[in-house]
Amino acid sequence: MPISVLLVDDEPLVRAGLRAILAAQPDIEVTGEAADGAAVLPLVRSLRPDVVAMDVRMPLLDGIEATQLVLRSVDRPPKILVVTTFENDSYVYDALRAGADGFLLKRSRPDEIVHAVRLVAAGESLLFPAALRALAASYGNERARATMERAALTGREADVLRLMARGMSNAEIARSLVLGTETVKSHVSAVLAKLGARDRTQAVIAAYESGFVAPG
Known part of the structure; x- marks a missing residue:
């Protein structure tokens, strides 16, 4: 089964560009689009995408709130990939802390x-x-430690956690530690x-915020 993707961005040109790039792949299918975070939850429920490519800054409901809404409302939520213009945007980090699984720069190559x-x-x-690692470290707190x-x-x-970070x-x-992949999965x-x-992202955030891993 191909990876199904929902595109969420208030810029039609951005959505069109992402659709053209992803739809050209035999293992990826773009199943829907939305121009604002407010439309995400109904589309996730109806389309059941594997991945939501989510813009952070949108006029009605931003990507952070949309991420939180999906994660608390859907039993088996999709993976959420934050799409952004600036890698050091605090909004991106807030989205990751809210539960997004990763992020992508809009200027990235196809x-x-x-x-x-x-x-x-x-x-x-x-x-x-590196930019987000430094930002994560700046959120360091006693609770994380x-x-x-x-x-x-x-x-x-x-x-394993250090390498995940x-x-x-x-x-x-597995290659770095000379272990079997299944053994690594068990450790993760x-x-x-x-x-x-909840996932690897949250574990890595905890590693940086606690000081267990340094941003450098």
């Missing part, structure tokens, strides 16, 4: 856009560049459970 959708759909990797301490990660789980996929982590699941994280 192959990068396709790669991002595939990665987010697979749930294996996170697009988390306490959560990390209570998690009591094993040495191997800690290694660098944006590595399970396969890349354990890390998420111990941190109470």
Whole structure:
């Protein structure tokens, strides 16, 4: 089955460009479009997309609120890929904290856009560049540090989390640590459970906010 994608952006040209790029791929299907976050939840319920490519700044309901609405209203929510103009936009980080799974710059090359959708759909990797790492670290707080301490990660789980924070996929982590992919998946699941994280994005945010991983 192809990866189904819902495009959400108030700029028709942006939606048209993303549609042209993604629809050209044999394993990706654009099943719907919306011009504002207010239309996202009804479309998610009717279309059941695998991925929502979500603009952050929209006139009626922004991408942060739309992300929160989808995640609390849908039993099996889609992956949400934030689409933005600036990688250091605090709105992007707020969307990731709200539950978005990754982000994509509007100026990205076509192959990068396709790669991002595939990665987010697979749930294996996170697009988390230096600018957002520094922003995450600036949100550091005692609650995040306490959560990390209570998690009591094993040495191997800690290694896996550090590599997750660098944006590595399970396969890349497996090669780096000389482990089997299934073993890495087990470690990732354990890390998420111990941190109470919904997904890899939330685990990486916890790693930076707690100071467990430094932005450099």
